[in-house]
Amino acid sequence: MTETGKKQGRVFSGARPTGRQHLGNYLGAIKNYVALQDEYKDTIYSIVDIHALTTVETTQNLKQNTYEMALDWLAAGLRPDESIIFIQSHVPEVMELHTFFSMVTPLGKLTDLPTFKEKIRQQPHNVNYGLVGYPVLMAADIALYKAVLVPVGIDQAPHIEFTREVVRSFNYRYKTDVLVEPQMKATQVPKVLGIDGVSKMSKSLNNHIELAATPEETQKRVMQMVTDPQRARRSDPGNPDVCNVFTMHKIFSSAEEVEMINTECRRAGIGCVDCKKIFARNLNDNLAPFRERRAAWAQNPDQVWDVLNDGGKRAKVIAEQTIAEVKEAIGLP
Template identity: 50%
Template sequence: MGAMVPKGKIFSGMRPTGRLHIGHLSVLQNWIRLQQDYDCVFSIVDWHALTTSFEDVQAMQTNIREIALDWLSAGLDPEISPISVQSQVKEHAELHLLFSMMTPVSWLERCPTYKDQLQQFGLKGKEINMYGFLGYPMLMTADILLYLADHVPVGQDQLPHIEISREVARRFNFLYQVELFPEPQAILSEVPLLPGIDGLKMSKSYGNDIALSASAAELKEKVRLMVTDPARVRKTDPGNPEVCIVHTYHKIYSTAEEVAEIEEGCRNATIGCVACKQALAAKLENMLGPIRERREALLAHPGRIDEILAEGSRQARQKAAVTMNLTREAMGVRGVLD
């Protein structure tokens, strides 16, 4: 028998900024698939949340638990991959500090999301032009390289951050004449664009989201409120599915054959909006029902969430300690920091 090929390594995380909605589910489903083929570490990145919400920390611990609940309810398995909390693994901060000593500021300033988000938050009256926000990609780089991750599942908007992590890895290896850090490759997540029930961007703050934790009654009500073709007043009026949010959801959650039938029925006025919504609600209930059941089982043992996060963070620190020993040695600071 040939030697076993070692698994690739993956790091990924989410900021604890509020409950997750069904737009996040495709990301979690991708993580669950990746668990089977890669050595993964998943982290609730609370320090990242502070870069834009440093004044609003009252709900931080609640949000951490809620996200952990959502992850576990969706099927992420802590027995396969550690589920950690960023701030409970101090090595993230140490590696971020060491990387900041050798990374040009211009690399961070040229990141396209930096100025875009400064402007977006500024329009909301929120000032985030802080040292920590400028260094967001550097903290993300430390998150990834701390576990020597060679792959990172991300969306298109995160590609500039992955490129910075590649540049930092390359620069570190060159400066210190080591082959320690891999140059991470992005795994582009094909996440469908899911609008809110009113057609705007889905967000808890808009009240237009469908939470992963939604009850059956809440789910039905959200679907009932979905915006349809405003020109279709009566069932006998032909509709335009292209301007209907219910149709947008059907294209994601229904089969191609079902979508074709719905489109024809809408245009020919042989199916009404109520029936179309009922069919969608049934699809979503089939998807969210098992998630809800797993969530209720976890809530029956509230201490279990804390145990999983503590154990996941302990395992993450074990992995991180190996990387940090090698990093300190390469930078000549091992005797100072140990």
């Protein structure tokens, strides 16, 4: 513990610049970033724009997407005086470490990763070298800052294990202990489904609810949510256990309301339209402070860029130190 009562040990996480964030991003990552900021003294969050280049075909929106995402992170409660918030490409040392790591990484290990196989399926026309090396760059992101804890979704577990292996290989090859094996901190939130009630919430599937949407837009999206598919008529009893609206109620509504819906839905005492109206109201109430903070930051975009530039400078100080130690360990003249 430090004098601030926070835990020692550095936390690192990153996310691609996908623009305005949605509920899935918030519940799956951002909420956790903020909680860890309150718990740990040293937290670093990166907008990983170089990673984005492995899949994007045009960089036209990259800058705007970076800005919008930073805006959402700040509005959600990341505090630049406590956390380092920065853009990956502002610290080019990550690419140096990526190169050093590629020398201790067997190619077969990369091509065997399920995430790589999935990417080949998604973009068979663009299986680039960077795509194969994606986990190596991710390992470099983490190791460069000597992070001990990485909050990620459970689907990222193979990548964190991979990072640990690369760090071990590096330390073994050069008979050093300069780099640290990180631990994964799995996020507690279950998979957040989109308004279709079937697929994971995602912008590309257009089944998302944006955090920065207006209350009216939010209500409109909520009213489109798919509910219990067996409940065809208002008079049919429903099953909240298979309804995505009910899952969301459990996160955003009061215990009394959840209890009431759980009972009334099963005996057709409440209809889906009313149930969704209650959810939309509660969601909008929950998001009101976020929207206020977002509007305040958005009044002065330069301030958002200042946060990112300052974060980059602070991250670079750590990165330069690590790279100096790494080069010395390798024995580079």
